[in-house]
Amino acid sequence: MATSIEVTSIEVPARRGAHHALPDPGERVPTLSWPIVGIFGGAIALFAASTVAALTDALAAPVTITLSATAIFVLFTVLHDASHYSISTHRWVNLAFGRIAMFFVSPLISFKSFAFIHIEHHRNTNDGGSDPDHFISGSPLWQAPFRFGLMDFPYLSFIVRNVRRRPRAEVVETSLLLAVSASVILGCAMSGHLWTLALVYLIPERVAMFVLAWWFDWLPHHDLEDTQQENRYRATRNRVGAEWVLTPLLLSQNYHLIHHLHPSIPFYRYVAAWQRNEEDYLDRDVAIGTAFGQQLAPDEYREWKRLNGKLGPILPVRRPARHPGRAKKFHTIPVASIDKVTDESVLIHFDVPDDLRHTFSFEPGQHVTVRTRIGEEDVRRNYSICSSAVSDTLAIAIKHVPGGTFSSFAVGQLRPGDTLELMAPSGSFGPQLNPLAEKRYVAIAAGSGITPILSILQTTLAVETACQFTLIYGNRDADSTMFREELNDLEERYAGQLEVIHVRSRDSRHPPLLSGHVDETKLNRWLDAELPASSVDDWFLCGPVEMVTGIRKLIIERGAEANRVHVELFQGNRAPNLVEGFTSAGVTLCLSGRRHEVDLTAGDTILESALKAGLDAPYACLGGACGTCKAKVTGGSVVMEQNFALSQADVTDGYILTCQSRPTTPTVAVDYER
Structure with a gap:
């Protein structure tokens, strides 16, 4: 049902990035x-x-x-x-x-x-x-x-x-x-x-x-009295001083704190990770000792370093500022590698230039809009980021859709070294993480719906070491299961924390109780037994519209709070062409640092009016599912046909999906950069 929202200009603080709780080490396997x-x-x-x-x-x-x-x-x-x-x-x-x-x-x-x-x-x-x-x-x-x-x-x-x-x-x-x-x-x-x-x-x-x-x-x-769950920054320590001998002698374990904060970093990169974010770690009151056993508070360590000068130059801290108004423009990004995930899907890693790494920092569950020219057509699509937000990589996975223009191009023609145009990451599907939290998460995905879930899962397990995570993942069979090996590795690495339940619709050897689709019968069985709705702190659902909306409804009926059930859809539905009940309007758009005045024809959405005026307004799915066209109403009011991308807090703060919104007042002001 369409809902009219009256909006005035309100300054909204930037949401603290989930991975700020654990500084980005800048290293990967x-x-x-x-x-x-x-x-x-x-x-x-x-x-x-x-x-x-x-x-x-x-x-x-x-x-x-x-x-x-x-x-x-x-x-x-x-x-x-x-x-x-x-x-x-x-x-x-x-x-x-x-x-x-x-x-x-x-x-x-x-x-x-x-x-x-x-x-x-x-x-x-x-x-x-x-x-x-x-x-x-x-x-x-x-x-x-x-x-x-x-x-x-x-x-x-x-x-x-x-x-x-x-x-x-x-x-x-x-x-x-x-x-x-x-x-x-x-x-x-x-x-x-x-x-x-x-x-x-x-x-x-x-x-x-x-x-x-x-x-x-x-x-x-x-x-050290703190446990990992109580304070991961003081459950172990770095040992500084005489590093010219200690680091090779201990094979870098004098930086054992870095290993516990970022367990997947190879041992020879501990020192680089510390240098990358030294002040960020010190701000968290990390435990530090000298080679001879003296314990140092952060300020004492800074003074010790000034007097001893043993660590060499410290690299600048990369702490990306999260702000909903990052400029929504495209950047040309080279493709670093393309790997086959299944017979019909590929994993694309991007080689983000150093000067754009801040722009392309992301939170788990976010997505990027991708644009390229295929033949005579300017094609843009929206894809979820599947890499961990605490890694130093940006990757998406694309599953081939028969007849799909972009997916056919990506799977069949795209090569390493080619370039694509990417918009900065956006979206708010993922959780807000806290290293000291002890939460229970459940994710339900189907097919390529695993892509944002994989990022959420990897990041959450790395940051919240005391969490419990259950993934219910539906596919046709084992061969069509995207990231099957990666999920096996994660389940083994986080044994006791992570459980992956595979549901398969066309695998005769699969257990009967897990055969078929992720449907109401199976979900009710889980809700009755090991996954009662009220015991789960956050649910993440990603897949086709019918599946996701049906599961969300059932989970809420079984006792989950609506604001704890987060959804991400493959594709929404385009706003229908409506004229009755709507009038023409004057729309003021703030886009790319400039104000534009456009005339909106009765029944058009705000996005349609911008595109008709020749403006390069951001969009991808046109169905209210991706959030790429998100903007803030700073004057007047609109009605939004449907919303699968914005949280209730976003809507309350005045944000809309311009592909789904039509004015209900003679004038409307919209800001894409807030």
Whole structure:
């Protein structure tokens, strides 16, 4: 139903960007981390050389033990980065490096078990028994040296306590490794080769474990009372001073705070991430210690740095200002890469120039309007951003629509190095995040509706470490499921926090209860059991109009507050051509820094009047779904036919979708830049 809104000019404060809560590190996971490849190869070679030396008595026992322990210590960093999927964007690469490194570091448990335990440490840092590393970091000082060498043994009890939560294959793999390890030790003992095994591996492995416990667990976390949920900026610390030796010696773990804030950053980029946003971190009262154990408040650290000058030049802080009135104009952006997601969809990464990175900073759930010329036609479409808002990438995914002009071009003809015209990100579909919040989120998507949801999901899990997120995702079958591998990786990385429920309509092997479409029957079953509407803090729905509007209605009927059910549509409906009840009007438009006076014919929308006058007013879907044509009414009143893009707060503040709005007063003033 159309609703008339009277609007006066009101100054609205800019909404604080969701990712301001966690400064943008400006780093991302590489296709392949060559520093990891380098230290991995070097460590394996060193271990092999020391083993040969031990077996041939070429070197003294203390020397071979030291060399082997060093190799194992270095391989822990390989294992550590693999557990965070920081070695490569390809899942199998991380698994391969992780499994090999795990064999050297501690063959008592599987790599996937270690990854689960380590992620639990990140979620529950300093939280007593919930933090598997608290055995070390929470140790009384006099017990610490005795505990250091036993760092990995509490992991076994942690696995036993959580065995029902873990996949059967992982439990079987860990059990087999335990059995094999025990058999090897027993076999060597019975054959008289136990000392050889001890010299080659058992003693070096314990020495490495002692150093790892000291440097990776105790130094970063001891004597810090805040848990990750209470204050992630003070759950661990940076250790500054003597960095010319500490950074290479600790393999950058003297910047352990950066690792906990941004777990996916490769280890060799911690320092760069700190330098990028140093003042932003200091504003959050981060924990900092010196190399010799002195704890520094932010102001003390600034003075310490002035006196010592050890950190070198500090890069400027990139804190993008969020404002609803960013200039709505197109910028020419090169295509960095195009990757196939499914047989009928592609992922497009953009190479945003440095001088436009501020312009193209975005919040999770936002979208960009894309324009290009195809043949003789000027084509523009609206696509949701699917990359994380705490990454340094801008990416969209496009699914081919039969007969679709732009999607056919993007999937079949667009190549890296080509350029597209992009408008700055807009939209308000995503959540406002708080690192200390403990919320429950549910997203429901169908097909390419996953694109904004993926950005929301990745960003939320990275920022709100105590959140719970359920994704219900409908597709035809596994092959047509966009970002299937990425979702598998996220579900594994955030085990216990993220649950992905796949619903498939044309997969005969899929479980019967999850076959078909995401419909009222299935949703009622979830609402009756594990997802009662009132227990969910925010719902995010994205897909076809009929699906989304039907689900929204049902969820609200079942007890959810309407303002907590957020919708994003594939396509809205164009405002019908209406004349009856409307009159011509004079419209004043503020666009691109200039005021324009246009005459509006009775029945036209404000956008139509602007386009007829030859103005380059922003638009994309023309159906009230994308929000690209959003503007603020600063005088007069309008009626808006439909609205799938603006929040109630936006409407209350006087914002409209100009593609859906017609004047109800003789004159109307509209500002596209507020």
